[in-house]
Amino acid sequence: MPTTLAERTAGPPVGRTWDDMDAFEAFLDAGGIVEAHDDMPEAYRLEVFRFIELHANSELMGGLTERDWIPKAPGLRLKQIFLAKTQDEIGHAHLLYMVAADMGKKSRPEMLDDLFAGRTRFHNVFHYQAVTWADQIAIAYLVDAAAFASQRAVFQNCSYGPYKRVLKRIVAEEGFHMRHGEEMLMRLAEGSEIQHRMFQEALDRWWMPAVQLFGPDSSDDDPLMRWHIKSQRNETLRHAYVQKYVPLLQGYGFTIPDEGLRHDPDAGWLISDIDWSELRATMRNGGPDSRRRIATAAGSHADTAWVREALEAAA
Ligand SMILES: [Fe+2]
Numbered sequence: 001m002p003t004t005l006a007e008r009t010a011g012p013p014v015g016r017t018w019d020d021m022d023a024f025e026a027f028l029d030a031g032g033i034v035e036a037h038d039d040m041p042e043a044y045r046l047e048v049f050r051f052i053e054l055h056a057n058s059e060l061m062g063g064l065t066e067r068d069w070i071p072k073a074p075g076l077r078l079k080q081i082f083l084a085k086t087q088d089e090i091g092h093a094h095l096l097y098m099v100a101a102d103m104g105k106k107s108r109p110e111m112l113d114d115l116f117a118g119r120t121r122f123h124n125v126f127h128y129q130a131v132t133w134a135d136q137i138a139i140a141y142l143v144d145a146a147a148f149a150s151q152r153a154v155f156q157n158c159s160y161g162p163y164k165r166v167l168k169r170i171v172a173e174e175g176f177h178m179r180h181g182e183e184m185l186m187r188l189a190e191g192s193e194i195q196h197r198m199f200q201e202a203l204d205r206w207w208m209p210a211v212q213l214f215g216p217d218s219s220d221d222d223p224l225m226r227w228h229i230k231s232q233r234n235e236t237l238r239h240a241y242v243q244k245y246v247p248l249l250q251g252y253g254f255t256i257p258d259e260g261l262r263h264d265p266d267a268g269w270l271i272s273d274i275d276w277s278e279l280r281a282t283m284r285n286g287g288p289d290s291r292r293r294i295a296t297a298a299g300s301h302a303d304t305a306w307v308r309e310a311l312e313a314a315a
């Protein structure tokens, strides 16, 4: 069965219609890549589209959070870094909305309308408020790292070609964000008692949202696993994240805000059972800062309408 682009352009399945889901899944299992112009089962098109739309919305909402902190970032160097990071995140959203729109389910304006009207979702971590500068550091250190881990897992085995190609760039840039988070954290960890306490308070606010970003345990019949969009189960990614970040944070002298945290000689670090009702409420746009964030995003979009109109007029 052809799986590479060269093989595919030489013959089937280019131009082939998938009337049989088993044959389509066998194609994916053999490493087959689906392109935007290829025929694909409607269920695959819909699930992959929804996944990419959620990702695009999350990049946009994350980018706007970074933007809010540019004026408050201490010093020119950090302002430049946060400016660049904002540009990265909005760029990720831009690429993902293009890929999603090409799937033919919704146009970019329709996706943005749905986001601003609260009809679609974005990742849980962007439903909370960043209270202090240390929260921004916790976001860079914990949230960018969690996003990096989950996006890299998609990139490693992604069956949808256009998504895989933009993920290559996104994952590379998220790696920079994660490294920058580490640099900022080390400064606070080595800083004054007040700085140390500020980060501990931010960690108390952001640890659980970051851990919950991976989602509840994957179901055995998760179509995104079967169709090679996700390559690892949610609980596997979450466990690996906990193994890495618990010892790192403890090494810097911080306390993980989880009284049930324990170390098992075989399984490693184990966290308390997670109450997923908070995540579910958040994903229904009922998080602590959801309403303000959506209103801010919609306001930004309305305020910049003149740029889009000018570009369209010029074109
Ligand atoms: Fe991003």
Ligand SMILES: [Fe+2]
Pocket: 089, 144, 147, 173, 174, 177
């Ligand atoms: Fe990022």
